[in-house]
Amino acid sequence: MNWEELAKDLTLQTDSKIVLLVIDGLGGLPVQGKTELETAETNNLDRLALRGTCGLTDPVLMGVTPGSGPAHLGLFGYDPLRHQLGRGILEALGSDVEVKEGDLVARGNFATLRNGLITDRRAGRIPTGECERLCGLLNAAFASRTDPEITLTAGKEHRFVVRFRTAGLADALTDADPQKDGKPPIPTAPLAPEAAKAAAVVNAFLNDVIRILKAETVANAVLLRGFSVQPSIPGLPDLYKLRPAGIANYPMYKGLAKLLGMTTYKVGTETADLFAALEAHYAEHDFFYIHYKKTDAAGEDGAFSAKVRAIEEIDSFIPRIEALKPDVLVVTADHSTPALMHGHSWHPNPFLLVSPTALPDGTGVFTERECGGGLLGRFPSVNAMPLMLAHAGKLKKYGA
């Protein structure tokens, strides 16, 4: 019996409300003795910490740096070592490509084909506008076809996402990418009998592209990697009997929310837009996932001060959540992104939970080091969901 099995038995549908604010990449490392979070002035978060219970969470395993996929899966109670989101699916979500059950998606590159060899796997990093033109051209050529339905969505430079829609597709496929320049293009091959149809569909597509692009000289072939179908993950409504909302202004997080059965809304690009959406839809849901991206973006850029400012910005919106009086309020992160490291890291996430049934632990400052002394101790992110549900009165007793 694991948590996901237990959850189906124990969860109760109630009117209580949970707000989960994910400050992406929040945790950091010291520069001049203080982390980004220790440097930032966060009066509102500090006040919450004093009222609540704190701890530190490990997204996957101590020492393991997670991508956004596993880091978020853990937060929503899905064991990130059992469930995986294919690279293609994440790229599709991040590109705002709508993915339905049964769709097959992959990441694509435009490439240069000369005398039967791939001479440049990135087609000289063609400008994004050129990528958009080529995707448009291919989409027009495939438009008359309804089975399989094929759609390309342009990304930056030579990158795109392709979606195949027809019955019977599977993603046990090898990458259709020679990996090195100077080699002939290679077709995909099925890794399991049930992927035979998908391989045939993809390989026909690869040949069609070469035919359609024969007048092009720079970008006249495509390489595909990371084939994925939508994973069969039970949604939050099924697993927890929640009516969840995902409030994010970056496509990938919106897509992730949708994939997990959350209702998503059109949200503007400003931070205030997240909270306007929360307020507008507060009556309709009992679980709210709010995703704030700027901290992670600054961390990835190695911009310590920008990350400090991003933390101070999100801190200033805390009173708007408090004003709604949720039964449970959790502020945490999916993973750490220390500016010092210019990327995701394995460091644990500060975690704070406020609710009438939370034992205040006297943590008066919301930082990595203070949270380390909190009553929740250090725990796997995957335990956050049972904790939130318990404090919201949404979990029955286990066993007699």
Added chain:
Amino acid sequence: MNWEELAKDLTLQTDSKIVLLVIDGLGGLPVQGKTELETAETNNLDRLALRGTCGLTDPVLMGVTPGSGPAHLGLFGYDPLRHQLGRGILEALGSDVEVKEGDLVARGNFATLRNGLITDRRAGRIPTGECERLCGLLNAAFASRTDPEITLTAGKEHRFVVRFRTAGLADALTDADPQKDGKPPIPTAPLAPEAAKAAAVVNAFLNDVIRILKAETVANAVLLRGFSVQPSIPGLPDLYKLRPAGIANYPMYKGLAKLLGMTTYKVGTETADLFAALEAHYAEHDFFYIHYKKTDAAGEDGAFSAKVRAIEEIDSFIPRIEALKPDVLVVTADHSTPALMHGHSWHPNPFLLVSPTALPDGTGVFTERECGGGLLGRFPSVNAMPLMLAHAGKLKKYGA
């Protein structure tokens, strides 16, 4: 390899003695800033905390509120997500019904049957004396039968426990209970082929009851729920080579102890009786489970002050344990029962361990929040048993 497998290899039979005092439902939540345990004057427990190592334990998973069954299984080192005790078994243990391997037990209600319909599933909540009379009547009617042997034990009001004893019974059975008034009685149905005989035995019993009680007007049928056979759990002697004693004055905990292979004794209803039994049988055993119920009972009643007094009462008996000089003394709880919540909760249990090999962590007050700062940190209850055995010198090295 899990702990249970490891335990068979690593445990040693030695003369050292372990005393585990379980203060049922000990953990609480603040009223006027302090929990029950923080409010209570506990000089003896505080002194132990200063000499020992402290921590907080989660009975099942963070956020999951356990029943008494899973909470105790965890404390004795059985993964409560792998082992489960059926409702019927716990009810039988709680009613002092002796259960042997192969017995099938269930919770029963007397009900009112009129014109082929159950018109009252609780037979108007007949007085307990009436329930005893009816159980006696049925037991007398079944007394001549030896295969199956059928015994009813009266509970409060309309409730009883029934035990079927014959070869080949299994508990994969649906409840024989229409769940709502105004419906005909329903037989049990086997959920697996091996339960076919049990279903036949139970259904014959249900018909016999109606025949035997045909002169009754209020309570003239029975409904049965929670069929369970004794679970196949290895006992503490098998698993750990212990000679364990279970000292409890409530039938359910005594029954649980017996189920796990502990020797149990007739213990009076006073708290002092627990310690008299401990002293009387101290020479005969190397592991002592002492169960104190009053804290949980007060918590369930929402009686904050009564819980404080119960904590102070058990604190006053600590010197009697110390006088025996056990090699390892652990004081903890099975689960929390905050008076504020009028019931079991998921909050972690204060845990303290005193032994010559325990590193004192300076916890000078035995409370939820102080234990949170202890050296043991926050850990699953299922780790308590290996810790106790280790400190008692009863665990060999693992691996070369």
